[in-house]
Amino acid sequence: MSHCPFCNKKIAMSKAFCSKHCKENYFQLIAIQIPKLFIKNIFIFCTSEQKDAKIEEFANRHGWRIDLVKDKINNLAAEYGYVHDDEISNYFMVRLYYFCNETQRKDEIKFFSKRHNLDLKELEIKIEKLAEKRGYKNKNESLTEKYKKMRS
Ligand SMILES: [Zn+2]
Numbered sequence: 089m090s091h092c093p094f095c096n097k098k099i100a101m102s103k104a105f106c107s108k109h110c111k112e113n114y115f116q117l118i119a120i121q122i123p124k125l126f127i128k129n130i131f132i133f134c135t136s137e138q139k140d141a142k143i144e145e146f147a148n149r150h151g152w153r154i155d156l157v158k159d160k161i162n163n164l165a166a167e168y169g170y171v172h173d174d175e176i177s178n179y180f181m182v183r184l185y186y187f188c189n190e191t192q193r194k195d196e197i198k199f200f201s202k203r204h205n206l207d208l209k210e211l212e213i214k215i216e217k218l219a220e221k222r223g224y225k226n227k228n229e230s231l232t233e234k235y236k237k238m239r240s
Contacts, residue, residue, distance in 0.1 A: 120156060133213075135217075176215065
């Protein structure tokens with residue numbers, strides 16, 4: 089027994105793929121080339137809507153299937169250590185912006201970048217953008233002060 093290289097289903101030794109469909113997908117997936125810079129741009133500087141739009145445009149421009157392009161991008165992004173918005177949890181953001189002062193926030197972000205093996209500068213940009221998007225930014229100083237007063 090051997091395995092289909094695309095879907096991993098068991099197949100006879102004499103066969104290379106389980107189906108024509110898998111054979112086509114497999115070769116298309118290999119043909120898809122995605123520049124590292126493109127992945128960096130969509131994961132660091134785009135909102136998730138912008139990211140989806142860029143991936144769709146990229147796939148269409150090259151005549152590749154969007155689902156395969158997305159698969160490949162997600163795999164590469166994980167390999168390069170880029171995080172999705174949803175991997176930076178709301179809880180983490182609340183802790184950063186509501187319960188930390190600026191120094192503590194910097195330390196927390198540094199620790200997070202080490203733990204997830206991420207580039208610190210890029211993570212800072214990402215978190216700042218998220219904070220802006222979710223409305224945590226600018227509120228933070230006054231809220232931190234408020235909590236401090238409540239706790240003291
Ligand atoms: Zn297959």
